Amino acid sequence: MIRLRGVGVRLGGRWVLRGLDLDLPVGVVAVTGPNGVGKTTLGRVLLGLVVPDEGEVRTDGCRRAAVFQEDRLCPHLDAVANVRLVLPRDVTRDAVRAELADLGLPDEAHDRPVRELSGGQRRRVAIARALLTDAPLVVLDEPLTGIDEDARGHVLDRVAQACAGRHTLLVSHDARDAERLGARLVGLADGTLVP
Numbered sequence: 001m002i003r004l005r006g007v008g009v010r011l012g013g014r015w016v017l018r019g020l021d022l023d024l025p026v027g028v029v030a031v032t033g034p035n036g037v038g039k040t041t042l043g044r045v046l047l048g049l050v051v052p053d054e055g056e057v058r059t060d061g062c063r064r065a066a067v068f069q070e071d072r073l074c075p076h077l078d079a080v081a082n083v084r085l086v087l088p089r090d091v092t093r094d095a096v097r098a099e100l101a102d103l104g105l106p107d108e109a110h111d112r113p114v115r116e117l118s119g120g121q122r123r124r125v126a127i128a129r130a131l132l133t134d135a136p137l138v139v140l141d142e143p144l145t146g147i148d149e150d151a152r153g154h155v156l157d158r159v160a161q162a163c164a165g166r167h168t169l170l171v172s173h174d175a176r177d178a179e180r181l182g183a184r185l186v187g188l189a190d191g192t193l194v195p
């Protein structure tokens with residue numbers, strides 16, 4: 001179990017999260033809420049990128065993977081190389097190509113520097129990078145940003161498949177995404193989670 005208890009985070013002189021409790025069992029918890037309410041901050045706490053000012057974070061030191069709100073790719077590296085950066089050396093370029101193709105990235109884009117790809121294409125690279133790790137804890141912050149309507153269903157199904165058996169936090173403004181992933185939906189308001 002991944003567990004947060006009484007977590008509080010102060011940013012810019014105010015409490016963004018306060019008294020927040022979260023149990024993240026195997027499966028998907030989807031957090032929703034208005035802009036600026038603290039969803040990304042919650043994800044960053046789980047990733048260990050923000051250390052709370054109060055409360056307890058229990059992740060048992062497990063490895064983590066993320067799709068960040070921004071893609072955070074290395075612009076000069078090609079798509080395959082970006083994904084391989086986080087994978088064991090024995091994962092071949094072909095294995096990465098298969099994942100990229102499944103996520104709808106055209107073959108001709110696999111070997112191009114990602115700065116030459118479109119926003120939606122770069123997003124697919126960022127998703128592949130998270131899915132191909134076997135990290136037990138996954139944070140997906142608006143993973144479908146920029147993915148066209150026709151592809152969303154398939155990408156979500158691939159996310160569901162790859163995240164099966166992992167502890168996954170999805171940040172999304174779209175309840176349909178949560179539904180397709182079979183997620184437990186919670187809201188974030190006034191610094192804490194609400195059912």
Ligand SMILES: Nc1ncnc2c1ncn2[C@@H]1O[C@H](COP(=O)(O)OP(=O)(O)OP(=O)(O)O)[C@@H](O)[C@H]1O
Pocket residue numbers: 011012016033034035036037038039040041042
């Ligand atoms: N480094 C920072 N310094 C000061 N304030 C910050 C910092 N990072 C975030 N904040 C503030 O914390 C609050 C929560 O931000 P956060 O990005 O977690 O919200 P969010 O719910 O993910 O929003 P969105 O839906 O727009 O992505 C916002 O009011 C934001 O301005």
